[in-house]
Amino acid sequence: MPKQARAQHTVGVILEAAARILEEQGLEAANTNAIAARAGISVGSLYQYFGSKDAILAELARSTELATADELAKAGEAVAGLPFEQQARTLIHVAFGILYARPQLGRILSYHEARMRKDEAFASAGEQMVETITRLLERNRADHARHDCVTAARDVLAIVEGIALAANRRGESDFALLEERVATAVLGYLVQPGPA
Numbered sequence: 001m002p003k004q005a006r007a008q009h010t011v012g013v014i015l016e017a018a019a020r021i022l023e024e025q026g027l028e029a030a031n032t033n034a035i036a037a038r039a040g041i042s043v044g045s046l047y048q049y050f051g052s053k054d055a056i057l058a059e060l061a062r063s064t065e066l067a068t069a070d071e072l073a074k075a076g077e078a079v080a081g082l083p084f085e086q087q088a089r090t091l092i093h094v095a096f097g098i099l100y101a102r103p104q105l106g107r108i109l110s111y112h113e114a115r116m117r118k119d120e121a122f123a124s125a126g127e128q129m130v131e132t133i134t135r136l137l138e139r140n141r142a143d144h145a146r147h148d149c150v151t152a153a154r155d156v157l158a159i160v161e162g163i164a165l166a167a168n169r170r171g172e173s174d175f176a177l178l179e180e181r182v183a184t185a186v187l188g189y190l191v192q193p194g195p196a
Contacts, residue, residue: 010045011059013041014046014049014050016039017035017036018030018035018038018056019102020038021034021038022105022109023105026108027108030057032046035053060105062125064098064106064109065125065126067098068095068125068129069126069129071094071098072094072132073128073132075091075094076133076135078090079091080136080139083143084136084140084143085143085187087140088186088187088190091133091136092179092182093179095160096164096175100168100175103168106168107169110165110169111169126157129157130150130157131153133153133157134149134150134152134153136153137152143191144190144191145190145191145192146190152190155189156189156190159182159186160182160186163185164178164182
């Protein structure tokens with residue numbers, strides 16, 4: 001990714017153009033010519049930053065994952081000291097706020113993520129999310145039944161992502177109800193005695 005401000009701006013414009021096409025017209029419509037036109041640049045300029053449509057989708061997915069990790073980390077710090085359940089529910093709420101801010105985009109990117117190779121940025125974003133949840137669990141050991149906080153954090157992340165992405169693919173639109181279902185599943189897992 002470019003380091004100069006002008007180049008970073010261009011990359012951001014390309015990614016937003018791609019995101020809008022994905023949301024409005026779907027995956028098939030998001031070819032490099034359409035993305036360049038929507039971004040207001042030549043396709044040659046687009047290729048200076050991205051070699052293909054897949055590269056654009058990969059960067060969209062990666063940047064979304066990194067933004068999610070950052071927002072969860074900020075929320076985790078902000079809620080430290082609140083009751084355990086309130087901390088957990090706040091992190092779930094933040095995650096849902098990001099995922100469902102652009103549900104159609106999330107649906108397409110989750111499909112694309114499943115078939116793309118993950119790079120170090122993806123791995124570090126995932127690990128940052130696990131670390132945020134682990135810190136929450138470690139500072140609230142008396143309030144849950146899990147002994148291995150890292151494994152439990154990975155399980156929590158899988159529960160949230162699994163339920164949320166499956167519901168998103170089904171087109172569920174009652175996000176408050178869905179968020180409550182996820183919170184119930186996560187808190188049930190955390191407070192019930194078990195091997196993790």
